[in-house]
Amino acid sequence: MRFELTPRTHVSPVMRALAPVAAFITAFLIAGFVIWLMGRSPVAAFDVYVLQPLSDPWALQELLVKATPLALIAIGLSYCFRANLWNIGAEGQYVIGAVLGGWLALKTHGTEAGAWVLPLMLLLGVIGGALYGLIPAFLKTRFGVNEILTSLMLVYVAQLILDYLVRGPWRDPKGFNFPQSVTFDPSATLHPILEGGRVHYGAVFAAIAVLVTAVVLGRTLFGYRLKLTGDAPRAARFAGFSSKATTMAVFAISGGLAGLAGISEVSGQIGQLQPSISPGYGFTAITVAFLGRLNPVGILLAALVVALTFIGGESAQILLKLPLDLTQAFQGILLMCVLAADAMVSYRIRFATRGGGK
Amino acid sequence: MKADVPPSGAPLVELKGISKRYGDLLANDGIDLSIEPGEIHALLGENGAGKSTLVKILYGVIEPSAGEIRWEGRPVSIGSPVEARALGLGMVFQHFSLFDELSVAENIAVALSDEWNLSTVRSKLGEISSTYGLALNADRAVWTLSAGERQRIEIVRCLLQNPRLLILDEPTSVLTPQESEHLFTTLDRLSAEGCSILYISHKLEEVRRLCRRATILRAGRVVATIDPRAKSAREIAALMVGNEVGEVRTDAPHHPEGEILRVANLSMPPAGLHGQALRDINLVARAGEVVGIAGVAGNGQSELFAALSGERPADRADAVVIAGKASGIMGIDARRRLGAAFVPEERLGHAAAPSHRLSENTLISHAAAEVSRSGFILVNAAKRLARSIVQSFDVRTPEGDPQARKLSGGNLQKFVIGREIIRKPKLIIVDQPTWGVDAGAARLIRQALVDLARAGSAVVVVSQDLDELFEVADRMAVIHHGSLSPLRPIGEWTREAVGLEMLGVAQAHGGAHAV
Ligand SMILES: Nc1ncnc2c1ncn2[C@@H]1O[C@H](COP(=O)(O)OP(=O)(O)OP(=O)(O)O)[C@@H](O)[C@H]1O
Ligand SMILES: [Mg+2]
Numbered sequence: 001m002r003f004e005l006t007p008r009t010h011v012s013p014v015m016r017a018l019a020p021v022a023a024f025i026t027a028f029l030i031a032g033f034v035i036w037l038m039g040r041s042p043v044a045a046f047d048v049y050v051l052q053p054l055s056d057p058w059a060l061q062e063l064l065v066k067a068t069p070l071a072l073i074a075i076g077l078s079y080c081f082r083a084n085l086w087n088i089g090a091e092g093q094y095v096i097g098a099v100l101g102g103w104l105a106l107k108t109h110g111t112e113a114g115a116w117v118l119p120l121m122l123l124l125g126v127i128g129g130a131l132y133g134l135i136p137a138f139l140k141t142r143f144g145v146n147e148i149l150t151s152l153m154l155v156y157v158a159q160l161i162l163d164y165l166v167r168g169p170w171r172d173p174k175g176f177n178f179p180q181s182v183t184f185d186p187s188a189t190l191h192p193i194l195e196g197g198r199v200h201y202g203a204v205f206a207a208i209a210v211l212v213t214a215v216v217l218g219r220t221l222f223g224y225r226l227k228l229t230g231d232a233p234r235a236a237r238f239a240g241f242s243s244k245a246t247t248m249a250v251f252a253i254s255g256g257l258a259g260l261a262g263i264s265e266v267s268g269q270i271g272q273l274q275p276s277i278s279p280g281y282g283f284t285a286i287t288v289a290f291l292g293r294l295n296p297v298g299i300l301l302a303a304l305v306v307a308l309t310f311i312g313g314e315s316a317q318i319l320l321k322l323p324l325d326l327t328q329a330f331q332g333i334l335l336m337c338v339l340a341a342d343a344m345v346s347y348r349i350r351f352a353t354r355g356g357g358k
Numbered sequence: 359m360k361a362d363v364p365p366s367g368a369p370l371v372e373l374k375g376i377s378k379r380y381g382d383l384l385a386n387d388g389i390d391l392s393i394e395p396g397e398i399h400a401l402l403g404e405n406g407a408g409k410s411t412l413v414k415i416l417y418g419v420i421e422p423s424a425g426e427i428r429w430e431g432r433p434v435s436i437g438s439p440v441e442a443r444a445l446g447l448g449m450v451f452q453h454f455s456l457f458d459e460l461s462v463a464e465n466i467a468v469a470l471s472d473e474w475n476l477s478t479v480r481s482k483l484g485e486i487s488s489t490y491g492l493a494l495n496a497d498r499a500v501w502t503l504s505a506g507e508r509q510r511i512e513i514v515r516c517l518l519q520n521p522r523l524l525i526l527d528e529p530t531s532v533l534t535p536q537e538s539e540h541l542f543t544t545l546d547r548l549s550a551e552g553c554s555i556l557y558i559s560h561k562l563e564e565v566r567r568l569c570r571r572a573t574i575l576r577a578g579r580v581v582a583t584i585d586p587r588a589k590s591a592r593e594i595a596a597l598m599v600g601n602e603v604g605e606v607r608t609d610a611p612h613h614p615e616g617e618i619l620r621v622a623n624l625s626m627p628p629a630g631l632h633g634q635a636l637r638d639i640n641l642v643a644r645a646g647e648v649v650g651i652a653g654v655a656g657n658g659q660s661e662l663f664a665a666l667s668g669e670r671p672a673d674r675a676d677a678v679v680i681a682g683k684a685s686g687i688m689g690i691d692a693r694r695r696l697g698a699a700f701v702p703e704e705r706l707g708h709a710a711a712p713s714h715r716l717s718e719n720t721l722i723s724h725a726a727a728e729v730s731r732s733g734f735i736l737v738n739a740a741k742r743l744a745r746s747i748v749q750s751f752d753v754r755t756p757e758g759d760p761q762a763r764k765l766s767g768g769n770l771q772k773f774v775i776g777r778e779i780i781r782k783p784k785l786i787i788v789d790q791p792t793w794g795v796d797a798g799a800a801r802l803i804r805q806a807l808v809d810l811a812r813a814g815s816a817v818v819v820v821s822q823d824l825d826e827l828f829e830v831a832d833r834m835a836v837i838h839h840g841s842l843s844p845l846r847p848i849g850e851w852t853r854e855a856v857g858l859e860m861l862g863v864a865q866a867h868g869g870a871h872a873v
Binding site: 228350 | 418419437438439440667668669689690691692694702704707708709710711712713714718721722723730733734735737
């Protein structure tokens with residue numbers, strides 16, 4: 001016995017639309033089962049994970065805060081993934097964006113520097129992320145090195161660079177030897193949209209990225225170029241689209257958006273550089289991109305949903321003493337379920353008995 | 359002899375009332391068909407008649423909307439190709455199903471059951487290719503191969519499984535006459551050994567040579583089951599189309615003026631380990647004429663096409679001159695802007711993106727022109743363009759703006775050719791223009807190419823089909839091992855001379871055929 005996937009001749013649009021819903025329900029059932037195995041009540045967990053955050057205004061703000069970097073990074077990744085290029089290193093590009101932007105904040109710390117600091121920091125964040133993203137793109141186009149490996153490994157390099165900086169040269173001299181930089185000046189801080197609120201202008205950047213990307217992917221030749229490169233690389237060459245230029249462009253875009261997410265998070269939320277500036281946004285954004293089917297609006301929704309699991313995970317840790325790792329496990333289960341549901345919409349699974357040869 | 363013996367018992371396979379509906383379109387409409395053991399049965403019909411659909415149903419690739427399949431009298435449900443192979447079916451698809459990056463042997467091994475591995479495939483491959491005269495190099499990567507060579511892989515892959523029913527969906531459309539002749543011998547032998555064959559082809563002469571029974575489809579229905587030897591090719595064609603197919607008019611006066619394409623001492627190293635190098639190619643195409651390039655697949659046609667189109671630029675600008683501009687190092691896009699147009703051999707995946715709609719597929723070669731403005735796609739213009747290609751070239755589509763893969767093979771071919779001709783290019787280079795199209799459509803395509811030339815463009819047709827070249831070309835050359843023979847007016851070529859050039863023996867007999 002073995003099982004095989006055969007493409008469905010007719011893909012029902014209703015099933016396609018319902019697939020994510022089915023995936024969610026399945027993921028919740030599996031997660032509930034795991035929680036039950038751990039001796040907790042799945043019902044209470046569902047309440048803590050989903051219902052409470054959605055009924056609490058503070059938590060709703062927090063939802064937007066967490067969704068912002070996820071959406072920004074995932075939107076960037078969708079450029080790569082559409083062209084069948086695998087940037088797995090957004091986490092590293094995020095960190096380098098934060099480092100380069102943060103550098104300016106530290107340089108101008110305690111000076112009279114004015115309003116130009118923040119925009120320049122953001123720009124440096126984009127540039128840092130883009131340049132860091134271009135490394136695997138260059139290695140791929142020049143030497144044919146697999147971009148999955150290089151982009152992933154560069155994440156650890158970036159994290160170690162940040163670690164070194166905040167423990168060494170950039171450490172706050174008055175910080176009791178804690179591995180962290182000084183707190184950024186107000187001129188280097190990304191402000192909340194509403195006075196006293198938690199949601200900062202990063203959310204606006206994410207919204208703009210969603211809109212611009214919807215236009216670029218749907219209406220421009222550049223968007224078509226990515227789609228063609230992903231769907232039929234030979235036809236893309238025939239169309240005259242250089243695959244090298246495409247590779248460089250999408251890595252620069254996704255790196256730049258990840259870098260923007262990094263610097264926004266550091267200057268808007270954390271307010272200083274420290275060894276850990278991300279709960280794994282760069283990796284989770286891969287889930288978000290696929291959950292949103294590489295569609296800008298879909299990614300926005302997916303970012304909100306996945307942000308919910310972060311918040312729920314934190315409260316579950318406090319209220320139910322469930323380990324925080326469970327959040328990552330749940331995100332993994334969710335991604336698996338979504339991919340499986342998508343596959344089942346387009347393919348039939350059949351169990352076939354072995355062919356006649358034996 | 360085999361078919362003359364009255365069948366003992368049930369036919370090998372029997373299709374009863376098979377229907378397949380795609381939306382409003384009935385691609386198959388209550389088809390009955392039976393195949394006896396050892397029979398070579400032809401399935402005929404014009405482009406889009408539903409032939410591929412029917413055999414894909416039989417092979418378990420697509421599910422019928424209605425109908426029954428009986429195997430040796432027993433009703434069976436064939437849910438997937440794995441089950442089909444288990445029953446003893448083998449199929450060569452119209453469009454290749456090979457992995458470009460893998461080698462020939464690897465491609466064969468992955469498709470076979472687990473008891474095969476690379477070394478058994480390698481040893482068996484040598485045996486089969488020499489017995490049946492289908493030469494293949496086990497270690498070449500598939501992307502370096504021509505369509506004809508790819509076709510051989512597909513056929514050998516099937517033969518290795520010792521099928522009881524072999525389905526061939528247009529196997530000879532990219533084979534040379536010699537290769538086809540080998541294949542026919544093979545098929546005759548298989549049939550004598552008791553293997554049944556279901557054979558789809560647009561080449562009626564070969565059907566008459568091979569088959570004793572033919573089922574003719576028109577618009578999804580069986581219109582006749584005949585003995586093809588009892589009818590002329592013309593009569594059969596009339597049954598398929600419902601009327602008679604005329605001949606290409608080439609007699610319009612033409613006065614080739616001005617050079618549009620000049621290739622001067624073009625040499626290129628092979629693209630990969632086993633690619634074909636191009637050696638010192640010289641070629642001129644003038645406005646108003648059709649230049650034919652004959653040759654056996656794999657002798658450098660794909661490489662020449664890539665060098666002329668700019669998919670793989672040369673290292674010298676003056677190696678290729680298009681409309682007076684040295685463009686040897688330009689990319690394909692820049693050459694299009696000079697007024698050149700290109701149609702590669704493989705329509706699905708190279709000329710067109712299978713999962714994209716026809717309107718999106720217009721962007722592939724028209725991006726620079728009317729379907730975009732300052733980087734934005736003009737969606738309505740693209741739709742209009744697709745519609746006018748569909749109308750002018752009689753492309754039969756199942757819906758308004760379908761994905762390219764939903765078109766039947768011949769209809770997609772008409773679309774990709776039409777997409778280029780409609781631009782009224784100054785120069786068009788076409789590789790295998792009528793691969794897999796029916797007689798009527800082939801005439802339409804050839805006529806369009808000739809008309810384009812007569813209207814003042816230069817047309818270069820690369821083809822394995824000598825009849826086609828003799829029909830449309832004004833001047834012709836033969837490519838062999840990456841070298842091109844001198845171009846001569848078509849009247850100075852004889853089939854024998856072409857045949858010798860194709861085999862590379864002309865030099866030896868030199869003067870005999872020289873002008
Ligand atoms: N997936 C699909 N969706 C919708 N229509 C389809 C699909 N596949 C095929 N068709 C339509 O069904 C009809 C029959 O197609 P089929 O491929 O069987 O033709 P064919 O006889 O093999 O033609 P050809 O000689 O050109 O290969 C065509 O009109 C085609 O457009
Ligand atoms: Mg077909």
